[in-house]
Every structure is written in C-alpha cells, then in structure tokens.
Amino acid sequence: MGAKLKTYLQDPFLNTLYSEIRQAGAIRSISVDLTHQCNLRCIGCYYFSESMDQHPAPEDEAAFDAFIEREKRRGTNFVTVVGGEPTLVLGRLKKIYDNFWMNVATNGLIRIPYDGFENMPIGIAVWGDHDTDRWLRGGNRVDVFERALKNYKDDPRAFWYYTVAPGMAHEIETVVDQCIDNGNYVLFNYYCDITGQGGVLDPAYGFAEVQDTINRMIDKYPDRILTTSYLSYVITTGRLYDQQWGYEVCTSISSDNPVNAARIANGHLYNPHFRAYNADLETTRRCCTGVDRDCSVCYDTWEHFSWIMLNMKKHLRSRQEFTNWLTTMYLFYFINRILDFDTGIERLPEIHRRVGRYAIAAEAVPA
Ligand code: SF4
Ligand code: SF4
Numbered sequence: 001m002g003a004k005l006k007t008y009l010q011d012p013f014l015n016t017l018y019s020e021i022r023q024a025g026a027i028r029s030i031s032v033d034l035t036h037q038c039n040l041r042c043i044g045c046y047y048f049s050e051s052m053d054q055h056p057a058p059e060d061e062a063a064f065d066a067f068i069e070r071e072k073r074r075g076t077n078f079v080t081v082v083g084g085e086p087t088l089v090l091g092r093l094k095k096i097y098d099n100f101w102m103n104v105a106t107n108g109l110i111r112i113p114y115d116g117f118e119n120m121p122i123g124i125a126v127w128g129d130h131d132t133d134r135w136l137r138g139g140n141r142v143d144v145f146e147r148a149l150k151n152y153k154d155d156p157r158a159f160w161y162y163t164v165a166p167g168m169a170h171e172i173e174t175v176v177d178q179c180i181d182n183g184n185y186v187l188f189n190y191y192c193d194i195t196g197q198g199g200v201l202d203p204a205y206g207f208a209e210v211q212d213t214i215n216r217m218i219d220k221y222p223d224r225i226l227t228t229s230y231l232s233y234v235i236t237t238g239r240l241y242d243q244q245w246g247y248e249v250c251t252s253i254s255s256d257n258p259v260n261a262a263r264i265a266n267g268h269l270y271n272p273h274f275r276a277y278n279a280d281l282e283t284t285r286r287c288c289t290g291v292d293r294d295c296s297v298c299y300d301t302w303e304h305f306s307w308i309m310l311n312m313k314k315h316l317r318s319r320q321e322f323t324n325w326l327t328t329m330y331l332f333y334f335i336n337r338i339l340d341f342d343t344g345i346e347r348l349p350e351i352h353r354r355v356g357r358y359a360i361a362a363e364a365v366p367a
Contacts, residue, residue, distance in 0.1 A: 008322045013350060017330045024338050027078045027101070029271065030071060031288040033057070033279035034092050035084035040107050040144065042127070042137040044201070047083065049194050050291040055278035057089070064092055067281040068099050075273065077101055078336070080302060082288060084279060087112055103336050105161060107137065108148025114155075121336050123161035123187065124148050126179070129171045145178075154183035159226055159335065161301075165191035167200025169209035176217050180224050185345075187226040187335065188214055190235055190299030203297045207236035208360040215357045222349035226335055227301070230324040233358035235304045238296075241314045243268075247295035251310045252276075252303045254284040269310045305332050320356075327351045 009015045036053040038045075047053065058064060071079075079102040086093050087110035096102050097120055106112065108124040126145050127136045133145040152158040160179040164172060168191075179186050190210070193201045214232050218225045238245030247253075249268045253260045254275045264270060276288040285291050289300050308315075308328045315325035330351070334344025 004316050005322070008319050011319070013347075013354070014319075014323065014326055017326055017347075020339055021326075021329055021333055024333060025077075027332075027338070028075050028273040029078040029080065030076050030273070030275045030277060031080040031082055032067075032096075032277040032281070033083045034081055034086045034096070035089045036279040037088055038083065038085040038107075039088065039109055040085070040137055040142075041139065042107075043197065044136065044191065044194050046192070046194055046289045046293065050293060052278065052285065052291065053084070055280040055283055057084075057279040058281060061091075063281065064095065067277075068095060072099060078338075080288065081105065085110075093117075101336060101338050107144060108151055109144060111151035112157075114157075117157070119337055119341075120157055121159070121341075122152070122155075122157045124152060124158055124184075125163065126160050126175060127163045127191070128165065128168050129175050132165075132168060132171060145175075149178065149182050152182065152184060156183075156341075159185035159187050161187055161189050163189040163191050164210050164214075165193075165201045166203055166205035166207050166210060169213045172210070172213040172217060173220075176221065176225075180221055185224050185226050186217070186221075187301065188232060189301045192293075192297050192299050194293055194297075203299070206360070211236050211358070211360045215359070218352050218357070222352045223345060224348075225352070226331060226348075228324075228327055228331065228352060228355045229357045230355050231301075231304070231308065231328055231331070233360070234308060235299055235301060237360060238299075240307060240311060243311075245296070245298070245304070245307070249307070250287065250295060250298075250303060251306045253287050257284045257286060259286050271306060271310065323354050327355055 009018055036056050077100060079096050079100045081096055081104040085107055086104050087106050094116055097117060103121040103123060105123045112122055127133050130143050130145055134140060134143050138144045176186050191201055193203060211232055215229050234240055243249045248266060251270045252274055253263055253270055255272050256275055275284045277284055312325055315321040333339040334341055
C-alpha cells in the first residue's frame with residue numbers, strides 16, 4: 001500500500017490535494033438538529049416522517065452553550081446542522097459557526113445574513129423545477145425554489161443541494177441552469193421515497209437517466225457542479241467494490257447509541273466519533289437521517305461521502321481509483337471550507353477531467 005501510494009503521489013496534482021488534506025487534519029464530526037421546528041412540511045421529509053421532532057430543543061441558552069463546550073472537549077471539529085429548519089434559530093447557528101467547521105442545510109425561505117456568517121457553506125434544498133418543488137415542498141402553494149433563488153442571488157456561500165427523484169431526470173438541466181444563472185453552485189442529492197409515493201419518486205424507476213444527465217451537467221458546467229461522476233455513481237448504484245449500500249456498511253451511525261451495537265461489532269468500517277444528536281442535544285438516534293427507515297433506499301449524499309472517504313484502502317489498486325477517492329475527500333474538504341473554497345473551484349474542472357464519467361450500465365471501477 002505504501003509503495004503504491006508513493007507512486008500515485010508523484011503526480012503533482014494528486015500530491016497537492018493529498019498534502020493539503022493531510023495538513024488540514026482529520027475530521028471528527030457530529031450532526032445536530034438545531035431546532036425541532038420547521039416552516040415547511042415536505043413530502044418525504046425524513047425528519048417528520050419518523051417523528052424526530054419529538055425531542056424538543058432546550059429553551060435555555062445555557063444548555064445550548066454547555067452542549068458546544070461538551071462537544072469541543074470531546075474533540076468534535078465538524079458539525080453538520082440539520083433539523084428542523086436551522087434559520088429559525090440564527091443565534092444558535094452562529095454559535096456553531098463560530099466554534100466548528102460546519103455546514104448547514106436550509107430550505108432557503110429565510111436568508112442567512114452575510115454579516116457574521118461570511119464563510120458559511122450553505123446548502124439550499126431544491127427538489128425539482130418550480131412545479132415539482134411546489135408540489136413536494138410548498139404544499140402546492142408556495143414556490144419555495146423561487147424564494148430561495150431571490151434570497152441567495154449571487155451569494156458565493158450558496159450551493160444548491162438538489163434532490164433529484166429517479167423519474168425526474170428531464171428537469172435537471174433547467175433547474176441547474178437557474179441555479180447557476182443565480183450565481184451559485186450545485187451538489188446533487190437523490191430522492192428517497194420514504195413515504196412510499198411511488199411513480200416517478202420510486203427508486204425502482206432507476207437512476208440511469210439521472211446519472212447520464214448529471215454527467216452532461218458536469219460537461220456543461222465543470223466549474224460549478226460539486227458532484228463528481230464517481231460520487232454520483234456510487235450513490236445511485238449503492239455499490240462500492242464488494243459492498244452494497246445499506247445499514248450493515250453505512251459509516252455514519254451514532255457510535256454511542258446501543259441500537260448500533262451489533263452493526264459496530266460486524267467489522268465493517270464506521271466513524272467512531274460520530275453522533276447524530278436530536279434537538280434536545282442529549283439523546284442520539286441511529287443516524288443523521290433515520291430511526292427505523294429502510295436503509296437500502298437511502299441515497300443521502302453526505303452519508304455516501306463518508307462511506308467513500310473511510311474506505312481509502314479499497315481505492316488503492318490503481319491511480320484512477322485513488323484519484324476517485326482523493327477527489328471525493330478533497331471535494332468534502334473544500335465544499336465545507338475546511339480548505340480554501342476558491343482554490344477548490346479553480347481545480348474543479350481538472351478534478352472532473354481526471355475522474356471521468358461513469359454511466360450506470362458501465363463498471364464503476366476500470367478493470
Ligand atoms: S424543509 Fe427540511 S425539515 Fe422542513 S419539512 Fe422540508 S425536508 Fe423536512
Ligand atoms: S438511513 Fe442511511 S444514513 Fe441512516 S443508517 Fe441507514 S443507510 Fe445509514
């Protein structure tokens with residue numbers, strides 16, 4: 001392994017990415033719901049579909065401050081803020097920002113101010129073009145996408161966390177065009193049909209067309225699409241070498257929660273520091289996005305990032321495979337501003353060029 005790595009790192013581009021990541025150091029992450037409340041009720045929201053709001057956030061600010069201090073003492077250096085809608089508690093969001101590397105997912109209805117949040121990675125959810133998004137998120141009334149576009153016009157902190165449903169590939173280009181015309185970036189996520197709506201939302205529909213279209217978007221906007229073809233391929237196929245995605249191999253599980261004891265004992269890699277805190281800041285749940293839900297249809301992008309990132313060893317067979325792993329790592333570090341974002345964007349076209357394009361019918365890893 002050492003000799004191969006040495007050979008790969010003779011390539012100056014790979015060497016630079018690898019050295020910068022090493023210098024930044026390891027990530028010790030948690031996720032936390034800043035609030036149990038939200039100003040929307042989206043169809044297929046993991047949060048409310050499993051009653052995660054039954055753990056209310058403490059009203060007492062001192063309890064929140066104590067949580068931050070506790071996690072700092074434990075060595076946490078990265079927080080994924082989920083929820084609930086974090087913009088409903090901007091004061092607490094600011095405290096997370098001031099103490100950790102972090103990112104936040106928001107529905108975009110309330111703008112996160114610039115002052116005091118200047119370098120925050122803001123992932124704004126969008127689930128399709130205006131009609132689809134209004135149907136799935138806006139209760140058939142509110143054009144959430146339109147409001148969020150206005151709120152984040154030309155905002156360099158903003159990337160669209162675009163959740164694509166399997167049967168909605170035809171909408172991708174028009175949504176991406178609007179996000180990029182708005183002066184932002186795009187990171188793809190994939191719809192999990194938690195509430196069994198079926199039809200175009202059903203994962204059985206397959207993601208081949210979605211993957212093809214994402215490949216086309218990378219070709220069209222190589223300096224704006226934050227998803228590589230490899231990352232998208234791994235998420236949509238659920239395949240990583242000899243592993244098939246699911247609970248038994250998922251690396252983003254709360255390590256302190258007894259519900260995961262058997263999973264931890266099964267020998268597959270997991271993130272030992274990770275905890276998914278409920279909004280009460282005391283209890284944890286199985287994982288960031290689930291309590292009992294079916295893991296085989298979980299297509300969450302951040303969880304798959306972690307799956308790839310922890311499985312470095314599997315990617316050492318060839319320089320191409322190592323490139324796939326290293327660029328996934330580097331993307332995570334620069335999207336989340338652990339490494340310089342603007343430098344990452346300058347390198348993005350080269351990253352896409354080196355990763356290449358994976359189609360679902362093809363093999364993930366060249367022989
Ligand atoms: S905005 Fe997020 S937390 Fe709120 S209902 Fe929609 S998916 Fe759930
Ligand atoms: S729902 Fe997804 S993230 Fe949660 S344990 Fe299952 S596979 Fe992992």
